[in-house]
Every structure is written in C-alpha cells, then in structure tokens.
Amino acid sequence: MTVTDLSLERNGRLILDKARLSIDQGQITAIVGPSGAGKSSLIHVLNGSITPTSGVIHATDLGPLSSPTTWERMRKRTGTIFQGNALIGRLPALDNVLSGLVDTRHPLSLLPWSRVARARAMDALRQVDLLDRAFERTENLSGGEQQRVGIARALARQPRLLFADEPFSALDRPLAMRFCELFAASTRETGRTVVLVTHQLDLARAFADRVIGLRSGRIAFDGPTTLFDKEAERYVFSGNSNL
Numbered sequence: 001m002t003v004t005d006l007s008l009e010r011n012g013r014l015i016l017d018k019a020r021l022s023i024d025q026g027q028i029t030a031i032v033g034p035s036g037a038g039k040s041s042l043i044h045v046l047n048g049s050i051t052p053t054s055g056v057i058h059a060t061d062l063g064p065l066s067s068p069t070t071w072e073r074m075r076k077r078t079g080t081i082f083q084g085n086a087l088i089g090r091l092p093a094l095d096n097v098l099s100g101l102v103d104t105r106h107p108l109s110l111l112p113w114s115r116v117a118r119a120r121a122m123d124a125l126r127q128v129d130l131l132d133r134a135f136e137r138t139e140n141l142s143g144g145e146q147q148r149v150g151i152a153r154a155l156a157r158q159p160r161l162l163f164a165d166e167p168f169s170a171l172d173r174p175l176a177m178r179f180c181e182l183f184a185a186s187t188r189e190t191g192r193t194v195v196l197v198t199h200q201l202d203l204a205r206a207f208a209d210r211v212i213g214l215r216s217g218r219i220a221f222d223g224p225t226t227l228f229d230k231e232a233e234r235y236v237f238s239g240n241s242n243l
C-alpha cells in the first residue's frame with residue numbers, strides 16, 4: 001500500500017499534511033508520535049473509514065482506492081483493532097467478535113450466524129485466552145479483557161492487513177509481548193501485514209520492521225527500525241534535533 005500527498009482537514013484544522021508513505025506487505029510497520037500527531041486519523045484514512053481531503057491511496061493489486069468498489073474489496077481483507085475498543089457492552093463477548101464478520105453475510109440477514117463464522121469467532125477468542133468468557137456480557141469484563149475482545153474481533157476476520165491502534169494500552173507487559181509475538185508469527189506464517197500504532201516504543205523497536213514517526217500530521221521519520229535511534233525519537237517527539 002502506498003500513500004501519496006495525503007491530507008486530512010477536520011473542522012478547518014489540518015490533521016494530516018501531505019503524508020507520503022508506503023506500508024510493506026508481510027511486515028510490521030509501527031506508527032509512533034506524540035499525542036495528537038494524527039496517528040489514529042491516519043489509520044482511519046488507511047482503513048477507509050474517513051475520506052481524506054486530498055491524496056491517493058494505492059493498493060498493490062487493486063490500484064488506486066478511488067471508487068466504492070475498490071474500497072469494498074480492500075475492506076474485506078482488512079481488520080482493525082480500535083483505540084477505545086468500540087464494543088457493545090451489553091452484548092456477550094462472542095457477539096462482539098461476530099460483529100467483526102458482519103460484512104461476510106447479507107446485511108439484513110435474520111438467520112443465526114453460520115457454524116463457520118461461530119468457529120472463527122471462538123478460535124479468535126481462544127487466541128486471546130478468553131474462550132471461557134465467550135458468553136459473558138462484555139461490560140462485565142475487565143478493561144484488559146475488553147481490549148482482548150477487540151483484538152479477537154479483528155483477528156476473526158483473518159485479515160491480510162491488520163490495523164492495530166494502541167491495541168495493548170490496557171494490557172500488562174507480558175501479555176503485550178505475547179500479542180506482539182502473535183502478530184509477528186502471523187506476518188511470518190501467513191504474510192499478514194500489520195500496521196501498529198503504539199506509544200510503547202520498546203515494543204515497536206522489538207517487533208516492528210519499520211517505523212513511521214508522525215509529528216503534527218507530517219511524516220517526521222520513515223525507515224527501518226534499526227535506524228529509529230534515540231536521536232530520531234527526540235526529533236519525532238520534540239523536534240529538538242536537526243536530524
């Protein structure tokens with residue numbers, strides 16, 4: 001996926017400013033930057049939930065994502081873990097995970113979910129260690145457990161492209177490491193592409209192949225993780241360097 005001159009304006013404010021970047025297939029790309037830099041906005045534009053003010057997003061095999069049809073095809077292969085989870089509390093965890101598969105059946109279908117869909121959702125809950133809580137109301141789960149339901153909902157889609165917006169913010173470190181390992185294994189084994197927004201720079205350094213640093217809506221760093229040293233970090237987070 002390549003992005004050219006992507007700008008996003010909201011309420012008269014420029015949130016993304018002519019961003020140019022590429023997301024390499026089968027790799028983990030970490031997006032880092034200060035709070036308010038535009039990381040979530042970038043994810044929302046890349047997953048097609050917000051239309052940018054200008055710019056082109058180009059998918060390797062679909063071409064420019066300029067029509068509803070190309071976006072529909074693109075969305076089918078993506079999954080998103082949302083910052084803040086975006087779950088429905090009164091529903092059981094399993095139903096929240098199944099809601100991630102809603103575009104795999106007719107939108108007005110009143111039929112129960114297919115066995116295949118339920119098996120995929122249960123398998124995703126197994127991957128996040130919540131199989132035994134599948135029928136529990138989501139609002140009765142802890143913050144970290146709810147975040148894992150959000151992760152399961154994205155994983156159930158078996159996406160070729162996974163957008164993860166602060167997916168580990170409510171998890172303890174061993175669990176965050178475990179999920180990073182899970183993401184890394186899926187890139188190795190299935191060629192999945194992962195775009196990970198995180199404030200946990202040590203995790204980005206340990207697991208990402210590439211780092212994109214955003215500052216005030218502009219790309220301030222874009223390169224292999226090995227080059228994202230302390231000086232690059234200072235530049236992205238404070239701008240006090242002449243890198």
Ligand SMILES: Nc1ncnc2c1ncn2[C@@H]1O[C@H](COP(=O)(O)OP(=O)(O)OP(=O)(O)O)[C@@H](O)[C@H]1O
Nearest residue numbers: 010011015033034035036037038039040041042083
């Ligand atoms: N719906 C909206 N309408 C107007 N402005 C918005 C909207 N959503 C976000 N913004 C603004 O866009 C800017 C970037 O927000 P965004 O959530 O993308 O930043 P972020 O880098 O993900 O921040 P954080 O690390 O705090 O989650 C912020 O100044 C925010 O106030």
